[in-house]
Amino acid sequence: SNMSHEIALKRLNMLKGHFRPSKDLKRELSTSTFNLSKAQESLWNTLPANYFETFECISELHGIPDPSLYNAEKDELRKDSNEFIIRLTNKMFEKGFTTPEKIAENIDAFNSGMISLGSFNFATCTxxxxxxxxxxxxxKNLGTERHHQELIDGCSxxxxxxxxxxxxxxxxxxxxxxxxxxxDKTTKEFILNxxxxxxxxxxxxxxxxxxxNAVIFAQLYINENGQKVRKGVHAFVLPIRDRMTHTSFPGVEIGDCGYKKGLNGIDNGWIKFEDYRIPRESLLNRFADVTEDGVYQTAIESEGKRFGNSMSSLSGGRVFISRMSSEISLQSLSIAIxxxxxxxxxxxxxxxxxLLDxxxxxxxxxxxxxxxxxxxxGANRLVKMWDKNLPKLLDEGNEQTEVIHALSSSMKAFVSWSSQSTIDECRxxxxxxxxSFYSLFANILNFNDLHATWEGDSHVLTMQNQKFILNGIRKALKGKKVPETLEYLSLAQTTPPAFKGDFENIDELAKLFAQRASFLANKAAKALNEYEGGFEQGFLDLQSFELKDMSSAYHDNYCIETFRAFLTTVDDESVRSIFEKLLLLNFYTKMHNDGNFFVAALGLSQFEKLKKHINKSLKHLRKNIILLTQVLPFPERSMGALGHGDLQVYDRYLQHxxxxxxxxxxxxxxxxxxxxxxxxx
Amino acid sequence: SNMSHEIALKRLNMLKGHFRPSKDLKRELSTSTFNLSKAQESLWNTLPANYFETFECISELHGIPDPSLYNAEKDELRKDSNEFIIRLTNKMFEKGFTTPEKIAENIDAFNSGMISLGSFNFATCTxxxxxxxxxxxxxKNLGTERHHQELIDGCSxxxxxxxxxxxxxxxxxxxxxxxxxxxDKTTKEFILNxxxxxxxxxxxxxxxxxxxNAVIFAQLYINENGQKVRKGVHAFVLPIRDRMTHTSFPGVEIGDCGYKKGLNGIDNGWIKFEDYRIPRESLLNRFADVTEDGVYQTAIESEGKRFGNSMSSLSGGRVFISRMSSEISLQSLSIAIxxxxxxxxxxxxxxxxxLLDxxxxxxxxxxxxxxxxxxxxGANRLVKMWDKNLPKLLDEGNEQTEVIHALSSSMKAFVSWSSQSTIDECRxxxxxxxxSFYSLFANILNFNDLHATWEGDSHVLTMQNQKFILNGIRKALKGKKVPETLEYLSLAQTTPPAFKGDFENIDELAKLFAQRASFLANKAAKALNEYEGGFEQGFLDLQSFELKDMSSAYHDNYCIETFRAFLTTVDDESVRSIFEKLLLLNFYTKMHNDGNFFVAALGLSQFEKLKKHINKSLKHLRKNIILLTQVLPFPERSMGALGHGDLQVYDRYLQHxxxxxxxxxxxxxxxxxxxxxxxxx
Ligand SMILES: Cc1cc2nc3c(=O)[nH]c(=O)nc-3n(C[C@H](O)[C@H](O)[C@H](O)COP(=O)(O)OP(=O)(O)OC[C@H]3O[C@@H](n4cnc5c(N)ncnc54)[C@H](O)[C@@H]3O)c2cc1C
Ligand SMILES: Cc1cc2nc3c(=O)[nH]c(=O)nc-3n(C[C@H](O)[C@H](O)[C@H](O)COP(=O)(O)OP(=O)(O)OC[C@H]3O[C@@H](n4cnc5c(N)ncnc54)[C@H](O)[C@@H]3O)c2cc1C
Structure with missing residues (x-):
């Protein structure tokens, strides 16, 4: 964001409202040891663009209910989420923050601000x-000039x-x-079935x-020499409802998927086609086209590669999910704390x-x-990596796209899995x-649950991440440069690392985690290469063990490295010190939760001492924990009835x-x- | 149950409907290695009384919707759950299965059948x-003869x-x-505020x-020599609504707690009293009474003991929760499988x-x-222990009540915690x-979530279990007989056990788990005794580690021992063999998930081999898993749109x-x- 942090701070604080200094709040703040606004400055620097602008626009809309007061029937929820996005987008146009054309230029920049909506209302965000x-x-990604007006109409x-x-x-x-x-070349149409x-x-x-309208993916068939030949999955953009009546066209049957575990404010539906004809120009033809007389043309020979291209912009969804999921865990934790x-x-x-004692x-x-x-x-950094890479996303030979694909896959999986158990714990x-519904946990949990499934099932994504690491090992063995996030492979750790270092030393601990990631990768690769049933079978059989450990260690290492880089940007001593404590506690719990690895790495007696380190860290954090919740940029209305910053719990709850x-x-x-x-x- | 298993089988199969032999079902059953009806016979023997009678009555009620088709607004759900219990109870009276008087004789026997309702509709069950x-x-438990009519009116x-x-x-x-x-002795009334x-x-x-009506617990105050003296928590039974209008009496304000994460079919409410007067006879006076002129009388001197007595019948809730929670996990797993x-x-x-491959x-x-x-x-056994102990629940010196309290505390906690993550995994x-709502997971998860909280928060209950074990250690040290479920303490394991045994040998593995339970108990006791900050502080500081491990090992040992005893009741070789496989797999995963303990106990190289044992067990179970879901006594209508036994998934789902x-x-x-x-x- 170009906005100065002062303005951001002011805007956010406006949204946060004033914390009446209750007895509880005074007591809690009196023990804090760090500078709040310096801490906010450091953290908010990592946020995606548009974050605060979005909140400002929301604050100017009237009649948007507090999500924790807001429980309605499916139909009403759907109406509201539609109404909300229309009003909010129009407000952004009105205030000159953006235009349909500007959004079309860089859709993700617009979206990455919008996802902060999540903490207001998940259905609207979706x-x-x-x-x-x-x-x-x-x-935009799969279409060409021919689809420009359709794109602008979507953006507006x-x-x-x-x-x-x-x-x-x-x-x-x-x-x-x-x-x-x-x-069908006689009518120059595609027929959907x-x-x-x-x-x-x-x-x-x-x-x-x-x-x-809908973008529909379908198997494309072309008549070649009297044969119907399959050309693989292609995307089309087409009208599905008559704008006179808002009912579906003949040949199109549309229905409701009904009630869901959560997110009932989104009208998920099903659609069935029967000889539904759409013009030739419906094909989103950036990577392949069909001429008027039905000749298939493409510059990309391999069907797999074409398919990969048409899917690659979907990584963006995973990037955003990683961010949303870590954000709503912190939101839940702030409420519970x-x-x-x-x-x-x-x-x-x-x-x-x-309870806090x-x-x-x-x-x-x-x-x-x-x-x-x-x-x-880690997620904030990933968003920035994504934004930066976006203009060259589909460039031939752009390795960064592959890195982001692998990284967003593991981030989405591991972050949202652990968030699920965290939010449950907060509940x-x-x-x-x-x-109680008014505490917001039900909504948050149901939203986060979905993150394991949509935008690619998390287990399946983890396998993609595994293939990336295994590839990295091959590169490293051949002495080639390994891709970003895999630098640790150069440690070539083939024997289990042993730690004799200092438990307060972040660099030494980080090294241990890098060695672990390297060791577990090599261990998995070895197990696969030596697997009795062969590599393919091994890849299936070792999913729950070696391969999962390998990805999980990759994920840990990425987050740790990101955090260490972040620490170097923090000037204020008091702030750096509290952030360091968070990282240290995270080291200790990660080690203590993975005895399978760390009992051997630390030796049993050092391993047993982890408990003492944890308890010590907890005592220190106890003094700062309420102020730490204030460092997070969440507006008060996303904190439910129990979690406002003024610590006025019972009154507000009763009001709700x-x-x-x-x-x-x-x-x-x-x-x-x-x-x-x-x-x- | 007195009913022969043949009749039970017939009744259940009637409820289950006929499985049309689909291609998928035929393929799955063709690899099975055990006798289904023998397996059912063994398992169903462990079920509580009334289990099948309840289902039979339900099957005779008309218009009870399939829970997976049933989504309605809070108000309608509440109406339905009230209507359901009235109709079902009346059906039981009508069929002569019971009478209000018989229920009053043994409420829990009635209830333990009713909890099978859970798989139909959780709100009704609640x-x-x-x-x-x-x-x-x-x-019944806290009242006397004076309250008999009130009791009968409740039961009817x-x-x-x-x-x-x-x-x-x-x-x-x-x-x-x-x-x-x-x-207030002038009017011979209690005044609630x-x-x-x-x-x-x-x-x-x-x-x-x-x-x-309500049973209300309140702090009792008596005027003694001009002083208001507190006598502790006592229970009263009183009318709260006027039967003419069904509105609350003056002095009573009643409201709705509103929307909840789940169970919206139960109308949870709040109530506030202002100088609300109730007759002296409202006091449930089994353990303490107030005479007309306001003299407090009790045979039990200690306030703590009186309080304990008035709470002790609540263990029943925890017993039932353990059963329900393990049942709905198996229900969820059957659906997913x-x-x-x-x-x-x-x-x-x-x-x-x-996916199954x-x-x-x-x-x-x-x-x-x-x-x-x-x-x-384990839970089925606990229900039987509870039923057997019930008539002597409050007998002076009945040690079994204490055992059941401690056991039901840990069972409720550990079973429902692990169920929560299992149901989430199935989803x-x-x-x-x-x-999708129609898969039932949303309802099941939301219901099970509650089990961690109601009928006593699970963490708080675990502490009760810990105190019981620590007491057991003291007894064992003094050479006294240890209570049931703590027999393993006689192993007096003070050094970490080492396992050199056979990984296929259940007895040897069970011994390792008993040694573990003994060792972890002694380790925790030692840590407490030597704790720098003293025992009380230690009890708080060691909750997340030593003390939790101690309870968790107690829980494992109880379940393993129960299962081994169960195995001895299984005559059929093919059935015993498949049940043994389940126990073995459970051993392997428990060991592999607790590297903190088992890396040392097995040695790293044996520990690493656990993966092979797990994979081997999975392959064997693969052949039998669908038939195993048929061993469970769940009616088809509790299996949602995706989980019916006929394996006709897509058609039914689309219908829903x-x-x-x-x-x-x-x-x-x-x-x-x-x-x-x-x-x-
Ligand atoms: C609320 C909601 C909104 C959605 N919105 C959209 C939308 O707008 N547009 C759209 O196109 N889609 C949408 N989706 C669909 C979503 O993207 C898919 O549900 C998701 O991709 C997962 O696919 P699936 O449901 O078919 O699961 P499956 O692929 O059937 O997976 C089921 C299970 O099998 C496991 N599994 C699968 N393959 C393997 C393997 N090779 N090895 C081991 N295990 C495996 C998975 O881990 C998973 O647990 C939505 C879904 C939901 C629930
Ligand atoms: C849907 C629903 C239905 C209910 N129905 C009834 C009903 O019909 N009648 C009725 O009387 N009640 C009912 N209850 C209340 C229920 O029994 C209580 O919610 C339950 O006993 C937990 O108490 P609490 O909510 O006050 O939690 P708290 O006691 O406030 O606990 C909050 C958290 O603090 C932790 N904690 C508490 N003490 C300690 C400690 N000493 N050390 C460490 N941690 C601690 C707990 O682990 C927990 O996580 C119902 C509740 C719900 C949600």
């Missing part, structure tokens, strides 16, 4: 990603679009989709009720003990705070009140409860209570 | 537990009741509740809209690979299947379709989707899509 990140971006929201890749039967293996697009039940496009966001600074249970009868509670929350803080920095750490419709009214079905007894009247 | 397990049972559903223990400010530490009941915001009773199930026997993704293009997928699902199968047996193993209201209709708000463009008409 609605944005569908419209811009999936629909518009595919037109004249056209609402959706992105139809997944089918009932194919999600991870989208090369196996079944919908066919057959070229869904030949089977499993060919129905399924899960398509914004399809069920909103979209005018703030609640624990007010909630008391057991202990001396005059004043019971604060129980070492167990500290362990449950602070170790995870450290973990996700480290993830957060539980708030006891019964964490089960009492705002619920019909709270003290008699139910319409009250007479049911008298089925087995007489009503006395 | 509604039962509130009415019978909490409201009626408290009257003439009175709908609720159970008010938790307050806004106190859940785990209920001894700290704030509501006061002050005796909620002095603060945190004193509001909160989360009380069935309070918001349904209940006529059956889906994986149909779903194909990637692989050869003529026929893609079944991917070793990673096997690892994700089968290791957990083994784990929860072992839990399930993810089904990919996008697992995120298409049954959703308004599936292909235009949304009411469709014109919104034309905000930024003109509608063409």
């Amino acid at each position: 609605r944005y990603l569908v419209q811009y990140g999936l629909y518009c971006k595919t037109i 929201l004249k056209t609402l679009g959706c992105f139809g890749l997944t089918e009932m039967g194919h999600g991870s293996n989208v090369r196996g989709i079944e919908i066919t697009a057959t070229y 869904s030949p089977t039940k499993t060919a129905i496009k399924f899960w398509i966001g914004a399809l069920a009720k909103s979209a005018h 703030r609640y624990a600074a007010v909630r008391r249970q057991f202990g001396p009868s005059d004043e019971e003990t604060l 129980y070492p167990l509670h500290q362990y449950r929350l602070f170790t995870r705070f450290a973990e996700h803080f480290v993830h957060y920095l 539980k750490a708030c006891g019964g009140h964490g089960y 409860i009492k705002a619920c419709k019909g709270v003290t009214e008699r139910a319409s079905w009250w007479k049911l209570a008298y089925t087995n007894s007489e009503q006395k009247n | 509604r039962y537990l509130v009415q019978y397990g909490l409201y009626c049972k408290t009257i 559903l003439k009175t709908l009741g609720c159970f008010g223990l938790t307050e806004m400010g106190h859940g785990s530490n209920v001894r700290g509740i704030e509501i006061t009941a002050t005796y 909620s002095p603060t915001k945190t004193a509001i009773k909160f989360w009380i199930g069935a309070l918001a809209k349904s209940a006529h 059956r889906y994986a026997a149909v779903r194909r993704q990637f692989g050869p293009s003529d026929e893609e690979t079944l 991917y070793p990673l997928h096997q690892y994700r699902l089968f290791t957990r299947f083994a784990e929860h199968f072992v839990h399930y047996l 993810k193993a089904c990919g996008g379709h697992g995120y 989707i298409k049954a959703c209201k308004g599936v292909t209709e235009r949304a009411s708000w469709w014109k919104l899509a034309y905000t930024n463009s003109e509608q063409k008409n």
Whole structure:
């Protein structure tokens, strides 16, 4: 962002509201040891562009409800998410922050700001990603000049679009989709058909009720010498609803996927085609085209390569998910931590003990705070890498695209898996009140859960990351330069590393983690090469063990290295010191949670001492933890009823409860209570 | 149950419907190696009484929707859960299965059947537990002859009741509740008051809209020599709503807790008292009473002991939760496993690979299947222990009550924690379709999540279990007999055990786990005794490490021992062999997941070999896994759209989707899509 941090700070603080200095808050802040605004400055520097502008626009919209007060039926939620994106986008146009043309220039820059919407309302955020990140971006990346107006109409929201890749039967293996697009040169049209039940496009966001248009991926068939020849998966952009009636055209059947575990504010739908004809120009023809008389033309010979190209812009989704997922973990942790600074249970009868003073509670929350803080920095860096690489994404021989693909795959997988268990822990750490809708955990969990599945199943993505590392090993063995993020392979660690270093020394610990990543990579490669059933079978059989360990260690190393680089940008001593403590705690817990590796690496007696290091770190963080939640740039309205910065828990919670419709009214079905007894009247 | 297994089998199979022999099902069953009905016989023998009777009654009720088709608004869900319990109970009366008097005799026997309802509809199941397990049972356990009619009215559903223990400010530490009941001898009444915001009773199930009566726990105050003297927490039973209008009485304010993460079919409510007067006889006076002129009388001197007595029947809830939680994990696993026997993704293009054939997928699902199968047996045994002990629950010096308290505490905690991550894994193993409401995972997860919190927070319960074990060590040291489930302490293992045994030998492996439990108990006791900050501080500081390990090893040992005892009851060789395989796999994964302990116990090279043992077990289970899901006694309607035994996944799923209201209709708000463009008409 070009905005100065002062302005950013002011804007955010405006959104944050004023923290009335409650007794609890005063007590908590009195023990802090670092400078808040310096810490914010360092952290906010790593945020994506547009982050604060987006919040500013939101703050100017009226009638946007606090998400924790906002529970409605599916249909209403969908209406609201559509309305929200239209109003917000129009506000951005109105304020001159952007124009449809500017968005079309750099869709991701626009989107990466929009994803901060996540903490307001996940359905709205998803609605944005569908419209811009999936629909518009595919037109832009796979289309040509011919599709420019369609792109602009998408960016201006004249056209609402959706992105139809997944089918009932194919999600991870989208090369196996079944919908066919057959070229008919007599009419110069493609004919779309869904030949089977499993060919129905399924899960398509914004399809069920909103979209005018769809990007549809289908198997392209061309008539060559009287034979229908399959040319692989291609994308088309086409109208699906009649703009007069907003109902689907003949030959198109559209339906609702119904209720979901979460995100009911998005109208996911299914679509079935029967001899539906679309013009030749519908084909997004950047990498391949069909001439009027039905000749297939492409500069890229390999079908696999063409398919890869058409998928490569999807990495962006994974980049954003990594960020969102680490962000909502920190959001959840902030809620639970703030609640624990007010909630008391057991202990001396005059004043019971604060949950935050129980070492167990500290362990449950602070170790995870450290973990996700480290993830957060890793994700912010990844967003910047993505933005920088975007203009040359599809350039021939651009190795960076491959790096980002592999890195975003492991980040998305490992970050969102660990976030899931963290958010669940936060829910539980708030006891019964964490089960209330008003605490926000239900929404957050249901949103994060999805991150393991959409934009590529996380296990399948991890395998892509594994192939990248294995490739890196081959390069390293041949003495070639290894790609970014794999520098540790040059350590060529083939024997288990042993640590005799200092547990307070970040550099030494980081080296151990790099050695671990190198060792585990070489171990996995060796196991694969020597595998009895052969490499292919080994790749399947070793998934749960060696190969997973290898990717996980890669992920750890990337996050640690990113954090160390970040530390060098922090000038303020007090701030650097507290951030270092977070990294140290993260080292200790990672080691303690992976006895399979670290018992041997540290030796049993050093390993046992980790507990002491952890407890010591917890005690130190205890003094700073509430101020640390203030370093995060989340607006107050994303903190639910229990987590506002003023630590006024019970009053706000009661207000939320009492705002619920019909709270003290008699139910319409009250007479049911008298089925087995007489009503006395 | 007295019913012969043949009848049970018939009844259940009737409920299960007929499995049309699909291609997938035939293929799966063709590789099985064990006798299904023998396996069912062995397993079903361990089930609680009433299990099948309950299902039979349900099958005779009409209009009970398939839970996976059933999504409605909070208000409607609540109506339905009330209606369901009334109709079902009346059906049981009608068929002569029971009477209100018989239920009152043995409430838990009735309830333990009812909990099988869980797999149909969690809100209904909870509604039962509130009415019978909490409201009626408290009257029975803490009341006297004087309250008999109230009890019968509860059992017959003439009175709908609720159970008010938790307050806004106190859940785990209920001894700290704030509501006061002050005796006024001039009118011979107690006066109820909620002095603060945190004193509001909160989360009380069935309070918001349904209940006529409440059991309310309050601090009892008596006037003694002109002084108001606190006598501690006592329970009262009282009417809260006017039976003429079903609105609350003056002095009573009742409200709704609003939306929750799950279980919205239960009307949790809050209640506030202001000078609300109730007759002297409202006091449930089994352990203490107040005479007409206001003299407090009790045979139990210690306030702590009185409080303990009034809470002890609550262990029943934890017993049931252990069972429900292991049951719904197996239910979830069955769904995911059956889906994986149909779903194909990637692989050869003529026929893609079944998910069930991917070793990673096997690892994700089968290791957990083994784990929860072992839990399930442990929980079934616990239910039987509970039932047997019930008549002498509060007998002076009955050690078994203490054993069950400690055991149900650890079972509830460890089973429901691990279930949570298992159900989440099952959701993810089904990919996008697992995120559909119709797969049932959302409901199951949200229900199970609660198990960590209600009926006593699981961390707090674990501490109770720890105290029991530490006490056991003291007994063992003094040469006294140790209580049931702690027999392993006699091994007096003070040095880390080393295993040189046979990895196929269950007895030897079980011994290792017993030694581990003994060692970790002694290690924790030693760490506590030597703790610098003293025992009390140590008890807090060592929660996340030594003490948790101690309880977790206790839990493992109990489940393993229960399973071994179960194996001796299995006559059929083929069945015993497959059950043994499950236990072995459970040993291997437990060891591999706890490198902190087992790297040293096995030595690194044996530890590394665990992976091979796991892979071998997975391959063997692969052949039997679908038949294993048939051994479980779950009715088809609890298997959601993806998990029926006939393995007809896509057809049923599409039916479910298409049954959703308004599936292909235009949304009411469709014109919104034309905000930024003109509608063409
Ligand atoms: C709410 C929601 C919104 C969505 N929005 C859209 C949208 O707008 N547009 C769109 O096109 N799609 C959308 N999707 C679809 C989404 O992208 C897919 O669900 C996702 O790609 C996963 O595919 P799948 O569901 O077919 O899972 P599957 O591929 O069937 O995977 C199921 C399980 O099998 C495992 N598995 C798969 N392959 C292997 C293997 N080789 N080895 C081992 N294990 C394997 C996976 O780990 C997974 O656990 C959406 C989905 C949801 C739930
Ligand atoms: C849907 C629902 C239905 C319910 N129904 C009823 C009902 O019908 N009747 C009724 O009376 N109650 C009911 N409850 C209340 C329930 O029993 C309580 O929520 C439960 O006992 C936990 O108490 P709490 O919520 O106050 O959590 P707290 O006690 O505030 O615990 C919060 C967190 O602090 C931690 N913690 C607490 N003490 C310690 C300690 N000493 N050391 C370390 N950590 C600690 C816990 O582990 C937990 O994570 C219901 C709750 C829910 C959510």
